[in-house]
Amino acid sequence: MRVAIVSNYDYAGVINRFGQPCPEQYRSDEMVGRVVAALQEGGHETLLCEGDKGLLTALERFMPPDPEACPSGIVFNLAEGIQGEYRYTHVPAMLEMAGVPYTGSSLLGHGLTNDKLVTKRLIRDYGVPTPNFRVMRSGTESTGDLRFPVVVKPRVEECSLGLQLVHEPAQLRRAVEAIVSQYSQDALVEEYIEGREICIALLGNEEMEVLPLVEQDFGGRATRLMTWEAKYSAAPVPKICPAQIGSGLETVLRDISIATFRACMCRDYARVDVRIDRAGRPFVLEINSMPGLATHSSYVQAARAAGYTFPSLVNRILNVAHKRYFGIDIS
Numbered sequence: 156m157r158v159a160i161v162s163n164y165d166y167a168g169v170i171n172r173f174g175q176p177c178p179e180q181y182r183s184d185e186m187v188g189r190v191v192a193a194l195q196e197g198g199h200e201t202l203l204c205e206g207d208k209g210l211l212t213a214l215e216r217f218m219p220p221d222p223e224a225c226p227s228g229i230v231f232n233l234a235e236g237i238q239g240e241y242r243y244t245h246v247p248a249m250l251e252m253a254g255v256p257y258t259g260s261s262l263l264g265h266g267l268t269n270d271k272l273v274t275k276r277l278i279r280d281y282g283v284p285t286p287n288f289r290v291m292r293s294g295t296e297s298t299g300d301l302r303f304p305v306v307v308k309p310r311v312e313e314c315s316l317g318l319q320l321v322h323e324p325a326q327l328r329r330a331v332e333a334i335v336s337q338y339s340q341d342a343l344v345e346e347y348i349e350g351r352e353i354c355i356a357l358l359g360n361e362e363m364e365v366l367p368l369v370e371q372d373f374g375g376r377a378t379r380l381m382t383w384e385a386k387y388s389a390a391p392v393p394k395i396c397p398a399q400i401g402s403g404l405e406t407v408l409r410d411i412s413i414a415t416f417r418a419c420m421c422r423d424y425a426r427v428d429v430r431i432d433r434a435g436r437p438f439v440l441e442i443n444s445m446p447g448l449a450t451h452s453s454y455v456q457a458a459r460a461a462g463y464t465f466p467s468l469v470n471r472i473l474n475v476a477h478k479r480y481f482g483i484d485i486s
Contacts, residue, residue: 156485157218157228158199158473161206161246161257162187166237168207174239175339178316186449187233193469194231206234206246211253218255229480230257231473235445241266241311243445258476260444264420268444270311271343274419278439281418283411285439286430288345294331298324304347306380307331309338313443320347320380348430348438349379353398355412355427356446356457358471360479363416365409366457370398396456408437415442423475426454 163177164184187203194201202217204210218228230250236242243265250257260268267273275285287301290310298305307330308318317338319330327344334342352373356366372393373379400408412427419442426446430438446454448469458468477485 158194159202159204160231161204162233163206176238177236193466196466197470232257232259256480260422265444267419268442277418278415281414283414286345291331291342294328305344306347307344309334310341310343348432350432353429354453356454358424367397367460369453369457370395396460
C-alpha cells in the first residue's frame with residue numbers, strides 16, 4: 156500500500172516565522188531513513204514528506220482518493236511540528252481535516268501527553284501514582300508540601316529539554332526563571348524520586364502488548380536523572396533490557412502503564428517512564444505519545460528483546476494503525 160512518512164526537517168514551509176520554535180537539535184535523519192527502508196522492505200510504496208503547509212498537496216498527489224472515497228494510503232507520522240504551541244498536534248490535525256489515516260495518537264492524545272500538567276492530573280484521577288507537583292511562573296510561589304530536591308522542567312516540551320535537579324529555594328527560583336525565559340511557558344516542579352528508572356513500551360490498542368521493560372543504568376553517575384545530556388551526549392546512559400524486576404512489581408508496572416495510556420487517549424504505541432523509589436513504590440513520570448525509534452532508543456531496545464527486528468516493528472506499528480481504522484490487517 157501507499158505509505159507517506161511525514162517528519163519535520165525543513166522549517167521554511169510556513170507562512171510566517173512566529174511563535175515558539177521547535178528545537179532542532181534532536182532530529183534524526185538516520186532514524187527516518189531506517190523507517191522508510193523498513194516500510195519498503197514490507198512491500199509498501201513510500202513517499203517522504205515534510206510536515207508543513209505543502210503537506211496536503213503532496214499527499215493528494217501520492218494517494219488520491221478512489222471513486223468510493225476510501226483512503227488509498229496511510230501516513231506513518233513522525234512529525235514533531237515546526238513552531239507554536241502543542242506542536243505534536245499540528246500534523247494530526249491536518250490529516251484529520253483532510254481525511255487521511257495515520258499512525259499513532261490523535262491530536263487529542265498528543266495534546267494531553269505534551270502538556271505534562273494535564274497528564275499528571277489525568278493519571279492521578281485514574282489512581283495512577285505520580286510525584287507530587289506544582290506549576291510555577293516565578294519560582295517564588297509557595298512550594299506547599301513539596302520536598303526538596305525537586306525536578307524542574309518546561310510544562311510543554313520533549314526530550315528532557317530544560318530539565319534540572321534543584322536542591323534549595325534560591326536555585327528553584329533561577330531554574331523556573333530560566334524555563335519561562337527560554338521556553339515561554341510555565342515550569343512544572345515535581346518531587347525527585349530517588350531510585351530506579353524504568354521505561355515501559357506499549358504496542359496496540361484494544362489488545363495491548365507490553366514489551367520487555369527497560370532500565371536506565373545510571374551506574375555511579377552523580378546525577379541519576381535522564382537529562383538531555385544523559386540521553387544524547389557522547390556518553391549516554393546505558394540501558395538494561397530486560398530489566399530485572401520481580402514478577403509482582405512487573406505486573407503493577409504493566410497495569411499502571413496501560414492505565415496511563417488509556418487515561419491520556421493514546422493510540423497504537425507509546426512509552427511510559429516510571430521511577431521506583433527505595434521502598435519499591437512506582438511513580439509514573441510521564442508518557443511519550445510518539446517515542447523515538449532510533450537504534451538505541453528504549454522503545455526499539457524493548458522491541459528487540461521481544462523478538463522484533465526493526466523492519467518488523469515498524470510494519471507492526473503500521474498494521475496496528477491500519478487495523479484500528481479499517482478493522483483488518485494489511486493484506
